[in-house]
Amino acid sequence: MYKELTTSDAERKMLSDAGYGDPAINYYLEKKHMGCFEDADQVFKKIGSCGDIMKVYLKVDDNIINDVRYEITGCAGAIAAAMAAVDLVKNKTIDQALKINDGDVFKVLESIPEKKHHCIQLAVKTMHEGIQEYKNSTLM
Secondary structure (H helix, E strand, O other): OOOOOOHHHHHHHHHHHHOOOHHHHHHHHHOOOEOOOOOOOEEEEEEOOOOOEEEEEEEEEOOEEEEEEEEEEOOHHHHHHHHHHHHHHOOOEHHHHOOOOHHHHHHHHOOOOHHHHHHHHHHHHHHHHHHHHHHHHHHO
């Protein structure tokens, strides 16, 4: 008997079959840190070598990153990596956030296809460069 999958179930199965772990799939499907802030303390945009575009929005108070949002035009790997990166830096100091690396994000995602590892690098670089730009602007 034929069983029809919901869109979410079908996406989940496709991503799993492609090598994404459950945490990565959940980050992609939930997209809980997608969007922007009109009153962001810092906005930074980066374009990856693959053409994915990430824009990070930071809300900082007393050297603590209170909130982060991403706008992303890219693949499931880029979205999952950016969402995981937010969870790693939220409520951290600027200096703690700058210590987050690709390996930290990969551990949170558990598994993504090897050809998507550059997505993790793009998410981390975008975050770091946005934070560094904010840090530099507050030192002036």
